Amino acid sequence: MTRERLYLFDTTLRDGAQTTGVDFSLEDKRQIAALLDRLGVDYVEGGYPGANPVDTKFFEHKPTKRARFAAFGMTKRPGRSVENDPGVAALLAADADAIVFVAKSWDYHVHVALGCTLEENLESIEASVRAALNAGREAMIDCEHFFDGYKANPDYALSCARTAYEAGARWIVLCDTNGGTLPDEVERIVGEVARVIPGDRLGIHAHNDTENAVANSLAALRAGARQIQGALNGLGERCGNANLISLIPTLFLKPELNERFETGVTGEALSEISKVSRTFDELLNRAPNRYAPYVGASAFATKAGIHASALAKDTRTYEHVRPESVGNTRAILVSDQAGKSNLVAQLAQLGVEVRADDPRLSFLLDEVKAKEAEGYAYEGADASFELLARRVLGGTPVFFEVEGFSVNVERKFNASGALVSASQAVVKIVIHGETLISAAEGNGPVNALDLALRKDLGVYQRYIEDLELLDYRVRVFQGGTDAVTRVLIEFGDSSGARWSTVGVSGNIIDASFQALVDAIVYKLIKSGAG
Ligand SMILES: [Zn+2]
Numbered sequence: 001m002t003r004e005r006l007y008l009f010d011t012t013l014r015d016g017a018q019t020t021g022v023d024f025s026l027e028d029k030r031q032i033a034a035l036l037d038r039l040g041v042d043y044v045e046g047g048y049p050g051a052n053p054v055d056t057k058f059f060e061h062k063p064t065k066r067a068r069f070a071a072f073g074m075t076k077r078p079g080r081s082v083e084n085d086p087g088v089a090a091l092l093a094a095d096a097d098a099i100v101f102v103a104k105s106w107d108y109h110v111h112v113a114l115g116c117t118l119e120e121n122l123e124s125i126e127a128s129v130r131a132a133l134n135a136g137r138e139a140m141i142d143c144e145h146f147f148d149g150y151k152a153n154p155d156y157a158l159s160c161a162r163t164a165y166e167a168g169a170r171w172i173v174l175c176d177t178n179g180g181t182l183p184d185e186v187e188r189i190v191g192e193v194a195r196v197i198p199g200d201r202l203g204i205h206a207h208n209d210t211e212n213a214v215a216n217s218l219a220a221l222r223a224g225a226r227q228i229q230g231a232l233n234g235l236g237e238r239c240g241n242a243n244l245i246s247l248i249p250t251l252f253l254k255p256e257l258n259e260r261f262e263t264g265v266t267g268e269a270l271s272e273i274s275k276v277s278r279t280f281d282e283l284l285n286r287a288p289n290r291y292a293p294y295v296g297a298s299a300f301a302t303k304a305g306i307h308a309s310a311l312a313k314d315t316r317t318y319e320h321v322r323p324e325s326v327g328n329t330r331a332i333l334v335s336d337q338a339g340k341s342n343l344v345a346q347l348a349q350l351g352v353e354v355r356a357d358d359p360r361l362s363f364l365l366d367e368v369k370a371k372e373a374e375g376y377a378y379e380g381a382d383a384s385f386e387l388l389a390r391r392v393l394g395g396t397p398v399f400f401e402v403e404g405f406s407v408n409v410e411r412k413f414n415a416s417g418a419l420v421s422a423s424q425a426v427v428k429i430v431i432h433g434e435t436l437i438s439a440a441e442g443n444g445p446v447n448a449l450d451l452a453l454r455k456d457l458g459v460y461q462r463y464i465e466d467l468e469l470l471d472y473r474v475r476v477f478q479g480g481t482d483a484v485t486r487v488l489i490e491f492g493d494s495s496g497a498r499w500s501t502v503g504v505s506g507n508i509i510d511a512s513f514q515a516l517v518d519a520i521v522y523k524l525i526k527s528g529a530g
Contacts, residue, residue, distance in 0.1 A: 003262040006251065007227040009043040009173075009203060010036050010244060012280075014072050016235035017047060026054050028283055032232070033063035039276055040265035041244070042227075045070040045100060050090030059094035066264075068138065071096040075103045075128040075141075078116035082127045092131065098138035098170070101128045105160035106149025118156060122163045129167035139164075140171040142205060147174065147181040150189050158196060165197045171227050172202055176216060179207025179239065183219040190223035199224025206242045208234060213242035214250070221261070232280045233292070245277045249294045253321045267325075274327035294326045297380070301331035331379065340365065350386045354393060364392040374504055375477070375484040381502035383522040384515070390525070399460055399524050402517065403428040403435065405452070407445045407509055423448040431458040446472065446512045453516055463527040464520055466494035474508060487511040491519045497526070 013029055016022065024032070029046070036044045044067045049059035062069045071094040076085040091099050103125045104110045110121045125141060132139035141164035143149075143157070150157040161172045174190060181189075186204070194202060204220035204227070206213040217228045234243030251257050252270050274295040281288045290297040300323040310317040315330065323330050330349075343365060344356050354361065367388060368378065378385040390396040405427045414420045425448035426439045438455035442448030454464055471490035476483055485508045492498040499522055503514030 003260060004200075004226065006221065006261040006263050007043065007171075007203075008041040008244065008248070008263055008265070009045065009070075009227055009229040010041045010067075010231060011045045011205070011229050011241060012036070012231040012235055014045040014047045015205075015237055015241050016231040018237040019235045019240065022235065022284060024054075026057055029054070029058050030063050031283060032280065033067075033069075035276055035279060036232070037064040037067045038269065039248075039273065040263070040269045041067055042264050043068045043070050043098065045072055046094075046096070047071075048073055048090075049094040049096075050087070056090075059096060062095045062097070068097040069095075070098040070100050070140070072100045072102065072142075075101045075121075075124040076131070078114060078120040078124055082131045088128060088131055092135045092137070096137065098140060099132040100140040100142055100173075101125070101132070102142040102144050103128075103160060103164070104145070104149075105143035105157045106145040107153045107156045109145055109149070122159060125160060125163045126167045129164055129169045133168050139167075139169045140173060140203070141169045142173045142175050144175050145177045147176045147185065147189055148178060150193075151185075154192075158193065161193060161197055165201060170201065172197055173205050173227065173229065174202060174220070174225070175205040176207055177205075179209030179213070181206075181216065182210060183212055183215045186216045187219040187223045190220045190225050194224035200226045203227030203229060204242075205229040207236065208239040208241065208243075211239075213240065214246050217242045217247060218250070218257075221257075233277055233289070245273060245295055246293045248273060249321065249326050253325060271325060271327045294321075295328055297331065299323070300328055301379070343368075346385070347389055350382070350389070352386070352389060352393065358393075360393050364389055367392055375486050376502055376504050377486060377488075378502065380488050381500045381515075383499035384501040384518045387501075387518055387522060387525075396521075396525065399521060399529065400429045400431045400457065402513075403430055405449065405513060407449055409445050425449040425452040427452040427455075429453075429457075431460070434458065445509055446516075449509065449513055450516055453513075453520065457520070460524055460529050463524055463529045467520070467523055468492050470498060471500075472512075474511075482506055485511045487515050489515040489519055491523065493523065499523075499526075 012032055017024055033044050044064050046058055046069060047055045049071050050056055059071060071091050073087050073091045076082040076088050082088055104114055104121055107118055110116065110118055114121060129139045143160055146157055164172050202225040204217050204225045206216035228247060230242035230244035230247055233245055234240040248265055249270060251261060251263055252265060277295040278288050293299060300319060302318055340356060340361050343361060344354060347354050405425060407423065407425045409421065409423045411421045423442050423445045424439060426437065428435065428437050436456050436458055438452045440448050440451035440455055442451050450469060454467065457464055468491065470492045473488045475486045485505060487503045488500055490498055490500045501515040501518035503511035505511040
């Protein structure tokens with residue numbers, strides 16, 4: 001059976017850029033466009049050319065290879081010709097494949113916001129679409145406030161859509177601009193529009209103000225629309241747009257949708273989608289939502305012992321799709337609720353075989369609970385957990401002992417009069433009775449400590465040459481009566497392996513040092529040192 005083509009339109013760089021607290025640089029925009037291009041969306045909307053210098057520059061060269069690149073702007077202003085409209089001129093000057101015109105489709109807005117007649121608004125729609133087509137571009141119309149407009153005056157809302165369609169617009173996008181429409185209304189209204197305009201020319205632009213943006217997009221799809229708009233991680237004005245990171249796996253992995261519809265996203269690209277989501281969060285400098293469907297750290301995590309033991313028998317028992325299909329991993333959480341079956345399953349995943357009736361397990365469980373009470377969190381620190389388990393179960397060689405360290409942070413004026421801060425660290429370790437002292441300078445105290453610790457590890461030095469610090473995260477929280485600092489560090493090596501370690505202390509440097517030492521010991525074990 002041939003499947004119908006469904007088009008995905010990303011508006012992260014336009015609507016997503018309206019998110020409170022989000023501000024993309026030119027380089028950010030280029031990176032995001034490349035990310036979307038690799039993911040396989042059909043359209044990347046770049047923003048408004050001419051709105052500011054960054055966007056104007058961004059539109060000088062099309063940033064995508066595969067995806068169609070779209071410029072966004074208003075339909076021509078009423079009362080002037082399309083040739084004399086500077087906004088339309090900026091759109092036509094952009095290096096873009098498609099032009100998206102936003103048009104009023106609610107009669108009330110035409111009167112209040114545009115101050116023109118309903119007929120003049122239709123003329124603007126028609127002239128703008130034709131101007132884009134004459135310039136050799138694909139034309140789209142975003143019918144703003146379509147659903148509210150349709151409820152107020154269905155004939156006028158429809159005539160806006162029909163005018164664009166008859167003028168030759170490739171897509172007529174029905175926008176739930178205020179985000180208040182519910183799925184059953186979206187399905188009914190899109191179904192009515194699809195009797196006038198073919199569904200393969202209709203798009204849906206849903207906002208998440210009732211947490212229904214994804215559901216509304218799927219409702220529009222059921223009613224016939226064949227273009228879905230959305231943004232990475234659901235970014236967008238107010239509560240956001242439909243989340244493409246949730247929609248794409250649903251479209252691909254749910255048989256009733258996959259059997260009917262085909263998108264430009266391949267199974268291979270889908271298996272990178274967790275990474276895409278996290279890379280995007282990294283770029284925004286915000287913590288990934290661990291509860292995000294499909295891609296969050298908790299999406300395939302289970303805590304209760306009874307679930308973990310069922311999972312160990314058959315993963316389908318508690319998972320609606322396979323975590324590997326979206327590049328996520330199954331996490332069996334070690335937590336203060338952990339039962340022994342959790343521990344056994346977690347250890348098996350790490351390659352540590354231990355029987356459920358092994359008496360050392362109770363001891364390990366107590367140890368984990370005691371550490372978690374201190375503030376350690378092993379859910380994000382697999383390597384530290386493995387080390388703890390190996391220490392308790394026996395079988396971790398002592399590679400080196402740390403006799404002490406010191407860190408010095410200095411803020412001073414340099415020779416040219418600029419205020420600089422410099423950090424030096426000295427680390428004293430003992431390896432097989434031999435004392436080694438290393439000093440290093442770094443751009444911060446943790447960097448200096450890391451460099452000093454890794455500078456000379458004697459006989460083990462060759463095993464840690466390819467270590468690379470990938471991520472460093474700090475959380476300060478209230479533990480008992482004092483503030484406690486938890487540091488999570490992620491390291492990687494040339495084999496592509498990545499592992500995370502944790503350190504906890506009232507002192508951030510001390511917490512960091514614990515995590516650094518764990519990371520190195522883990523690497524030594526992994527490399528078969530000693
Ligand atoms: Zn919007």
